[in-house]
Amino acid sequence: MTWLIEPDNTAEKLMLMVVGVLLFAVIMGALLFLVDRPKRIPAWVVALAFAGPAVLLIAYGLIRPGIITIKNSFFDRRGNEFVALDNYVTAFTTPQFQQVLIITAVWVILVPAASTMIGLIYAVLVDRTRYERLAKSLVFVPLAISMVGASIIWKFVYEFRPDQPGVRQTGLLNQVLVWLGLQPQQFLINQPWNTGFLIVVMVWIQTGFAMTVLSAAIKAIPDDIIEAARLDGLHGAGMFRYITVPSIRPALVVVLTTIAIGTLKVFDVVRTMTGGQFGTDVVANEFYTQAFRQNNQGLASALAVVLFILVVPIIAYNVRQMRKTEEIR
């Protein structure tokens, strides 16, 4: 029965997959069967059967590891010796890590701003035009593919060939430079602009999300408001500035924060395109390097905690917003 842990070929892998799903179904079924039997059963037992498995898993796999990670961040690389705040001091004072923090900040500011702006402009431009559906799909599709895949797509666009006679550029962007009579560039190596070219990839992915949410918000603006503004002589840019943007402010906040959180945690793009070299490293990638390459558990934990602390204000804000909407209900 080794295939239950170590399947060797496709058939065994697929069989294991079926076994996994069936086992899960049997466990859940048994649980429901048990609470469904007795006629008079206290509500909390039913609640436990329904919510218990999920709550337990989250407690085991998110909350407990979170606490352990916070604890580890105060210990040395192997987790044996208490080092107080040393890991945090390293993370915030070493030039190497300061650079990582700065690059991360650049990502978290530029990606949400650019994706939201482009997404909003595009949503307004294609709103209620004949080709709206097609136009939106084009920008939307990058959301479906992996960030690894998106990185490959753009790495190919940035591909560089040395500028010698007889050598033709195979990367589109360098070819454009050559057509314009400029020198081809090593987009992913030349600092500090290489970070910008990585950010383009993330913007390319996230714009579809921004566009979709904002487009729905724009469509929800009541007609009478638009009508009244039009009677007052507002058109085009004025309408955009004074009616559209203020009306969709809540959606804008949601889009900006969601993309900011996603950007903070992302490491796929950096890892695939530069591996964090050439001054493009970000916290999420450095976490991975420290945890699984350098085996520095303490420092990796500290970096994870830094990521966590950065999202805490957003969590607090979201919870407050949710409480508000619950009250309205």
Added chain:
Amino acid sequence: MTSTPTPGGVVATTPVEDRAAAQPRKLTRLEKRAIAAKGKLSSPWASFTAIIIAVLWTIPSVGLLVTSFRPEIDIRRSGWWTLIPGLFNGEAEFTADNYDQALYGSGTNLSSAFVNTFAITIPAVVMPITLALFAAYAFAWIEFRGRNVLFVSMFALQIVPLQVALIPLLSDYVRAGVAGSFWTVWLSHTIFGLPLAIFLLHNFMKDIPPSLVEAARVDGAGHVKIFFQVLLPLLVPAIAAFGIFQFLWVWNDLLVGLTFTGPAYRPITVAIAEMAGSRGGDWHVLTAGAFISFAVPLVVFIALQRYFVRGLLAGSVKG
């Protein structure tokens, strides 16, 4: 929440207007909007900007797709755009060799990674949805002490970075002797997907009229019966919405796969990321490999886009 945009109404601008002109009557909201929108893109700058964005968002993928079908020697020699004249005089050469090599080549062997991704994804979608459906039901329709506190903490956990959980979970798995197997990946993906799943499905469940649940309760139905016979049929769109979310997330995930899978069970994203590192110049296998990894999510995404948009809006705007 706004319902998803109805494309039919937008595309049908002209017939709607014709009809409105033929027989005067009170115009519907949609028709009014269609008329108001007429000539909205009249500014050439607006059209120009929209087209530029659309092209910028499309060209990179087109370039990769075209390249993946070119012979290796051509890929090394020239850019994919040089092929365009060849399309008209019939000199353009296409081949599926790159796909063959990416899937079955000795150094790449993406076919096995593809199977791994598949074996990882299906359970990692089914499990969190099921668990979250039950939990969402409890949070929505069963009164118990501490319900609100629990639900708010679930909600808050949605955006906690996975990074805080990785090292402790991995050491657990190592200690239990199951590290690297599919089981640990399923478990991890399930846990990481649960908070969002519970929140999304809870939102949809709350939108079901309480009278329906009350009526069933009066008829003597227990929680299990209410869940399966009253709520579940109404929740199909919600399940589809979160299902696509989780499917795309797991299929496209790099971090969890990289951390928890053993070398024999690495998913396709990990395999391709490794190829990009070790064989960065071999664009013939990289381009083909990338498209192999896109194929399934793209089909799912395009087929079920409606549900995906609904989930996106429910998950973000409502929060």
